[in-house]
Amino acid sequence: MAGMFNGEGSSSVTSSPLQFFPWSLSPGIGSPYPFLRELKSEERGLCLIHLLLACANQVAIGNIENANIGLEQISHLASPDGDTMQRIAAYFTEALADRILKSWPGLHKALNSTKILSVPEEILAQRLFFELCPFLKLAYVITNQAIIEAMEGERMIHIIDFKSCEPAQWINLLQTLKDRPDGPPHLRITGIHEQKEVLEQMALRLTEEAEKWDIPFQFTPVVSKLENLDLESLKVKTGEALAVSSVLELHSVLATDDDKKTSPSASKNLQKLLRMKQRTLGEWLETDSLQVFGSPDSASVSSPSGLNPSQKMNSFLTALWGLSPKVMVITEQESNLNGSAFMERVLEALNFYAALFDCLESTVSRSSIERQRVEKMLLGEEIKNIIACEGVERTERHEKLERWILRLESVGFGKVPLSYHSMLLGSRLLQSYGYDGYKIKEENGFLFICWQDRPLFSVSAWGFHRQS
Numbered sequence: 089m090a091g092m093f094n095g096e097g098s099s100s101v102t103s104s105p106l107q108f109f110p111w112s113l114s115p116g117i118g119s120p121y122p123f124l125r126e127l128k129s130e131e132r133g134l135c136l137i138h139l140l141l142a143c144a145n146q147v148a149i150g151n152i153e154n155a156n157i158g159l160e161q162i163s164h165l166a167s168p169d170g171d172t173m174q175r176i177a178a179y180f181t182e183a184l185a186d187r188i189l190k191s192w193p194g195l196h197k198a199l200n201s202t203k204i205l206s207v208p209e210e211i212l213a214q215r216l217f218f219e220l221c222p223f224l225k226l227a228y229v230i231t232n233q234a235i236i237e238a239m240e241g242e243r244m245i246h247i248i249d250f251k252s253c254e255p256a257q258w259i260n261l262l263q264t265l266k267d268r269p270d271g272p273p274h275l276r277i278t279g280i281h282e283q284k285e286v287l288e289q290m291a292l293r294l295t296e297e298a299e300k301w302d303i304p305f306q307f308t309p310v311v312s313k314l315e316n317l318d319l320e321s322l323k324v325k326t327g328e329a330l331a332v333s334s335v336l337e338l339h340s341v342l343a344t345d346d347d348k349k350t351s352p353s354a355s356k357n358l359q360k361l362l363r364m365k366q367r368t369l370g371e372w373l374e375t376d377s378l379q380v381f382g383s384p385d386s387a388s389v390s391s392p393s394g395l396n397p398s399q400k401m402n403s404f405l406t407a408l409w410g411l412s413p414k415v416m417v418i419t420e421q422e423s424n425l426n427g428s429a430f431m432e433r434v435l436e437a438l439n440f441y442a443a444l445f446d447c448l449e450s451t452v453s454r455s456s457i458e459r460q461r462v463e464k465m466l467l468g469e470e471i472k473n474i475i476a477c478e479g480v481e482r483t484e485r486h487e488k489l490e491r492w493i494l495r496l497e498s499v500g501f502g503k504v505p506l507s508y509h510s511m512l513l514g515s516r517l518l519q520s521y522g523y524d525g526y527k528i529k530e531e532n533g534f535l536f537i538c539w540q541d542r543p544l545f546s547v548s549a550w551g552f553h554r555q556s
């Protein structure tokens with residue numbers, strides 16, 4: 089980062105992020121400060137939000153000394169096993185620290201040289217997220233219903249599964265197909281994943297299930313990251329009815345070698361934010377944060393159409409369109425995290441992940457090992473990627489449905505409205521598991537999976553429309 093090594097203002101007391109607060113926690117003192125223990129959860133949450141944003145601003149402008157002070161103050165309030173905001177703060181501070189360390193590649197590589205990416209741990213975290221929250225269950229049920237409706241009467245069905253790692257989705261589909269009045273069709277699933285052993289386990293599990301129900305079945309593994317996938321390798325055959333399933337994966341193709349940019353008004357807006365009258369955590373997250381920083385859309389839009397230009401994504405979607413799928417069902421995070429403006433990205437990430445952590449807080453005990461694994465190995469890693477990474481390394485580039493609509497329609501896809509039956513199945517699933525606080529909302533043929541009234545995930549279906 090430019091300016092990270094110059095000393096201008098780096099030791100100035102007036103440039104410290106702590107100037108915006110009615111208290112000052114002296115750096116270098118190891119005690120937890122008695123008054124901190126007296127803070128109520130809401131007060132502590134607001135304090136953490138203010139400190140996090142102030143610290144992020146210091147990181148953005150390259151003031152390491154003040155960023156370090158901020159990180160130390162946050163460490164006395166944050167906790168990976170505390171309440172919602174304490175847990176979020178723990179992972180955001182880790183991400184901010186990682187971003188700072190990336191300025192010294194040698195140091196960063198040395199500290200990470202012995203870290204081993206454990207595929208079983210990654211799969212375990214995804215599976216625990218599937219079990220603890222209804223989001224993936226709902227996405228799979230809605231996706232399968234859209235495929236079943238689109239494939240009515242088809243005798244040879246081919247499904248392309250982006251990041252194929254959860255057999256539960258397709259076991260559910262197999263059980264539905266076996267009950268067809270005219271008998272089950274021939275089903276071929278092409279699973280895409282970067283780890284060969286994951287695909288081998290998928291093939292074994294699904295083949296066993298298909299044999300049990302006497303369904304003609306073939307699983308074709310393709311070892312590749314989605315962003316590196318050669319669609320010609322999928323070998324779509326004439327006579328097959330094609331479906332595509334993408335659950336929280338398509339956004340990875342948006343990763344590009346973009347420039348590092350920060351909003352020129354970020355520092356000014358942050359100071360305005362921190363001088364505002366304090367409100368409850370919920371009120372702040374829903375109102376003031378957006379008013380002060382403005383719409384994240386406006387900060388990250390870099391073309392008249394409202395899209396961040398991505399030739400790679402455009403080529404990928406065009407190639408998918410060329411395969412003539414009868415239906416393509418896409419589930420994506422309903423959040424704007426693909427902008428290049430760092431401070432707006434931090435704020436949007438805080439809003440989105442606060443809701444996700446709140447979901448876990450409402451359904452799983454704080455001492456749960458399973459919850460801690462999901463937060464650390466899945467959500468925490470996503471936060472780190474969003475905050476600490478840039479360019480091709482930043483793969484967690486979530487975009488809201490309105491942008492996906494523009495992207496998909498621009499290459500020739502047409503909307504396939506999700507049926508009322510899809511929404512009904514999702515609502516029944518929520519009732520059967522006793523999930524409180526979760527909702528499914530329909531809008532113009534699309535479905536949104538919500539926590540309380542906030543949409544967190546969108547599900548949309550698309551089909552091949554021949555361009556005139």
